[in-house]
Amino acid sequence: MSKRKLAAFLPACLVVASCSATSAPPPEAKTSTSSPPTAARTVAPPAPETSPLAKDWKTYGGTVYFGCPQDFSSSKTVLDDIRPKVFDIKTGQFASPAVPTVPAGENITGAMCALSNTVDDMKVVYLVTTLTPGHAPEPDVTKTTAYLFDLKSNQPLKTLELLPPTPDLKLATTQEWRLAPTAAGVALVNAFTGGHGTASTPRTAVLSNTDLAMVWSDPEPAHAFQDILSFQRNTTPGKTSGAELRLPTGEPIYQDNDIKSVDAELVDGPDKLVKITRQDSGNPSAASTMFYDLNTKSVIKVGDSDRISGSGLMATLSDGKLFVDARASDNSQFGFGVWNLRTRQWDLLKNREEATNMSISNLAFFGDRMYVTYSGGSLSVIALPAANQIATNWSARPFGRISGWTLVCRGEPPAGGECKEIIMVQDQDGHYPGPWT
Secondary structure, three states, X not given: OOHHHHXXXXXXOOOOOOOOOOOOOOOOOOOOOOOOOOOXXXXXXXXXXXXXXXXXXXXXXXXXXXXXXXXXXXXXXHHHHOOOEEEXXXXXXXXXXXXXXXXXXXXXXXXXXXXXXXXXXXXXEEEEEEEEOOOOOOOOEEEEEEEEEEOOOOOOOEEEEOOOOOOOOEEOOHHHOEEEXXXXXXXXXXXXXXXXXXXXXXXXXXXXXXXXXXXXXXXXXXXXXXOOEEEEOOOOOOOOOOEEEEOOOXXXXXXEOOEEEEEEEEEEOOEEEEEEEEEOOXXXXXXXXXXXXXXXXXXXXXXXXXXXXXXXXXXXXEOOEEEEEOOOOOOOXXXXXXXXXXXXXXXXXXXXXXXXXXXXXXEXXXXXXXXXXXXXXXXXXXXXXXXXXXXXXXXXXXXXXXXXXXXXXXXOOOOOOOOOEEEEEEOEOOEOOOOOX
């Protein structure tokens, strides 16, 4: 096959499901017969991997954890069920922080917890409610206590009773409480009320991960992510659209009156993007998606615009490349593509018509490889930016990275859906060692 014909064939593998050839490694170079004999080549041992993660696993601060529910759970035995396990990236084992012990005479009625700080010095905050039975005529006494632990000690670093910030407020019913992890402290949402049965200002209070003090608050309930908190905010009175982004320290960094929703934070290595859906006030039916860069504190430009047509777009981040898939959006003119944050150009771009004609049921991207499931059930792994097919099947699919480890999906249904199990494989030389399929 001529070089020109070969170059034309390779990108077509992303379009045609019947491409069957897989790329073979180059032949080994022959050694001279006069060379001295060499020792038998040793095979490097496989990279360490973890057992399958628990179903409630989450990522935070460069690691993975589970057993730490952020929604309040009412139960007398709740601390028997709340057993955080935090992955130690250095040992490859899960560490178990200590659990609070309440004073004698107090009966536990509920609890929740959240992580804070960074992977090098992870903290865990528990919020525990108790009831001390009263003796007539004395009433029962309820109390909410915050406990701060690290992963090194069995004793709390700090214990503090949670009290309303002003005398006219009291603690709200616990059903709406949420506790979210951030780098500066835990965000407590919907904790206070003015006595009228609904949560009152402040709707969000950030408790420090050093002494549990309330370091800042906001009148609106937060939608909290690891490195950002978003609040409903519009500079025009009476409007319900708009949002403001604030850092975990409380610093406001971005506000837009036409934001419809702040959807996700995408984190991979040094890159941190916030995915935002925007609805133009001049045209309510015109929605778009944009990405805010937390490093530069600005909206990134993708192609010739800072917006991508449509809402409900799927997006992932890997190795400095942003994969955006708009095929499931009913108001987008975009297809799918991979935008290179370093070169500021598309490594792959398909418009709406091209994407529709490919008969693809599922797409995933990681490490310059596109995992494609076609409508007929056939599979393909495409290497970018050349867009050549390198495999027609896979049993393991990497999909995310934390500090020195890669998250891998095993037993993925052909049509997409929940993985049978998720494991972590330790990187080698700074990269996922495989297998890639």
